Amino acid sequence: MLGHLGLNVPDLATAKPYYDRLMPTLDYEPYLSGVDQFAYRPARGKPGTYLFFYAARDAGPYSREATGLQHLAFRVRTRSDVRAAHRLAVDLGAEVLHPPQPFPDYPPPYYATFWLDPHGFLFEAVCHADRDEPSTTSGRWSG
16 A cells, blocks of 8 residues: 655645645545645545645646656545535536546446546546445545
8 A cells, every 4th residue: 555645736825725625525634734735644544545745846737648647546435425526526616527427448336537636637536336325424435
C-alpha cells in the first residue's frame, strides 16, 4: 500500500477550498494544513493512502498525457457514492469526462465517473461492487 501521494498545485489558497469540499465525499478527512501544504487521510482511521498538496515551485501546465501522473482513482463503497461524487464535481464546476456508468472494458462490476479538477488532474470515483445503497459518510469504505 502506498503511504502517501503528493500533488503540486499552482496556488494552495485557491486549491484548498475545492479539496475541502471534495475529499469528504471520497471518504477522506483533513490531516494537516499549513502555509506550504495541506493533506487528507482516509476517514475514521481506515487504512489507505494519504494525499498531500504542495505549492508548485515551477510554473507550467499539467498534462496527464505527458510522463507522470495519469489520474487518481478513489474507491468508494457504493454506486450511490459514485453518483454523489459526480454531483459534487458538477456543483464545483468540474469538467466531467464520463458521467457515472458501467465500464465494460474493465472486469465487472466496474462503475465509475471521471472529471477534471481545477488544475487538470483527472479524478475518478469507482465502485467495484453491485451495491447501490444510499450514500452515507459513515458507511463508506476507502481502500
